[in-house]
Amino acid sequence: MPTPHVLVDPDLLEDNLARTRSALTGLAVRPHAKTHKSLEIARRQLAAGAVGLTVATVAEAEVFAQVCDDLFIAYPLFVDEARAARLRALTGRARVSVGLSGTASVPALARVPGLRVLVEVDPGMGRSGAPAAAAGAIAAAARDAGLTVEGVFAFPGHSYSPTGRAAAAADEARELARAVDSLAAEGIAARVVSGGSTPSAAFADAGVLTEYRPGVYVFGDAQQWELGSIAPEHIALTVTSTVVARFADRIVADAGSKVLGADRPAYASGFGRLLDHPEARIAALSEHHATITGLDVPVGTRLRLVPNHVCSAVNLVDELQVVGGQTWAVDARGCNT
């Protein structure tokens, strides 16, 4: 295979599925398919005990309905007539839930027979969730419009912090519990209390949550490595790259942001890591150049790079190469709508 290419170790992947399933005792697991966008991997997650799949867009749901009849679009969709028609087609094929973080989309969603909703709650991340205290009023508006309210959900994205993983899980449990109470005050029982991010998974509160939605756990990546949530020996996806230039202070490899992605959080040591050279740093990244310090190897050497954010890296390629010779399609690549 010419470099750069994205390579998956299927044994490590299966181990990640099994280990996470057993770590999340007492919780249903509904993995986020945005990470892998692959029907093959979705089938493996379902075989490993997932109760259904999470997706981010209607287009992803349309792809994964091929292998799964229980889909949660964990996103506060804006629903115009065209998207409502797509949702109607989906509810004819699968049990479909969508996120709701306000009442603006309720009338449009109510035109989709059989659609279920979960109210999105802000666990302290400050993104698209509603305040927990507002969850009851949103749920009541949905119920009154004829929608089935399944419960509440949150994404504790502030768990992407080297020191904040446990605190984010605690925030999530507290705000989801408040939201459950807010629904109860409207006479609505939250059958599903869904949380989850990979960094906070080790701290998931099964006393409050009923369901978890990890995404990155399937592969791991450099962010999880540096956060301490996935050890490098569990990383199941790497980008194979070749050294193309060598200088006194650096080498340059042929993988850049167009295969690794450009994600670079403030806590990261660089633009990704080298699986076999933990002392090396990806100090700079252009579209087709990784500038690497702390490692001196000849031009032509192949290296295994670990993307910072694997969800971005997978979405850049049409196929994953698999150790052993198979290829798996990235079926939902680019499914943004």
Add this chain to the structure above:
Amino acid sequence: MPTPHVLVDPDLLEDNLARTRSALTGLAVRPHAKTHKSLEIARRQLAAGAVGLTVATVAEAEVFAQVCDDLFIAYPLFVDEARAARLRALTGRARVSVGLSGTASVPALARVPGLRVLVEVDPGMGRSGAPAAAAGAIAAAARDAGLTVEGVFAFPGHSYSPTGRAAAAADEARELARAVDSLAAEGIAARVVSGGSTPSAAFADAGVLTEYRPGVYVFGDAQQWELGSIAPEHIALTVTSTVVARFADRIVADAGSKVLGADRPAYASGFGRLLDHPEARIAALSEHHATITGLDVPVGTRLRLVPNHVCSAVNLVDELQVVGGQTWAVDARGCNT
């Protein structure tokens, strides 16, 4: 069209081609096709006076050979037998030059009849170019192996600095002039002296350079806007996005890193800009969420977002929507090898 989608204004694009062609007086223009990856746009660049195209990979060259018979792969390729075979197929269809930043690949390149090389020189960016003083020795090794040495090239990427654009252009001219002298000392005339980045284009030194390779100029993006190198009224590509949630301190739109790209240089004000709301900021970016501050509009409002780095954004979609109703394929999307 459902959102998010990538929208191009063809009139602004044509204006960018013409304005840049006339600004680069005395220089051949060889646009970098990695920015747009589109045969339609390449045809327009050639019609607007480009002497040929620049590409970053052999795979891009294979695509653009459909519309252009003079291609420069501005990259220090590592050439194994498989890549040499692809280069041989290419030199049968087009005049092909490749970059060379050391002697390691010379023997492999020399197995490609008719191949031309340009020595890559570091203009102070510290990426993959050789020191100017070493250019002559590299060129001599290439010549002695039977390759045709066209000249020298540089990419002054350190021009991506709000205060460093002119200095980077001066560095580029100085180091390329030194490299020309270094080749001359080996008895090799540099017929081509190729430079270029969009931020430094306004300062290109036609007394040293013979050729310029701008990429982003075709569309513009938020980086160029914030660097002061392309005014917002010239930006020809935007991502149409819909507001999906609204809170007291922020709104959330449905375009994230999977359509805008995750590039976020230190000098940037955020993860992109809003073309019609210069006061607003994209304060945070997830895969499908742009968290926007400084703007309060209702859920359902469509916004025109400007990606920070347009080369990343284009590489995320299969088609560009065009004002007026056409679509243009991103023919070379994902062509990393």
